[in-house]
Amino acid sequence: MDFETTQTKRFAQHVKCCEWYYDEIEKITNDAFxxxxxxxxxxxxxxxxxxxxxxxxxxxxxxIKIKMEQLKE
Structure with missing residues (x-):
């Protein structure tokens, strides 16, 4: 993964969003009710x-994958 990309504020926001979803998954699966x-x-x-x-x-x-395959041909 590109180091500069991982250091951006937007990337940090995406990571935080993913963490929220992981927490939600845990809450749902562990809810005894x-x-x-x-x-x-x-x-x-x-x-x-x-x-x-x-x-x-x-x-x-x-x-991107399609374009890469086209370039390889």
Whole structure:
């Protein structure tokens, strides 16, 4: 990973956001008052939220891979 990128304020914000999601996962899985079905529902909702947030990054990563493959040909 690029050192300069990891030192930016935006990168730090992304890391903090990810830490929040890790905490949420732990809270959900360790909640004694939730049934397993409710835990699965909550985790599914969290996963959907993460995938929605990451979709633009995944799309760009896919385009980068395509461009790299084109350059290798």
């Amino acid at each position: 939730l049934t397993d079905d409710k835990k699965l529902d909550e985790l599914n909702e969290l996963e959907n939220r993460i995938l929605t947030l990451s979709a633009p990054f995944l799309a760009v990563a896919n385009i």
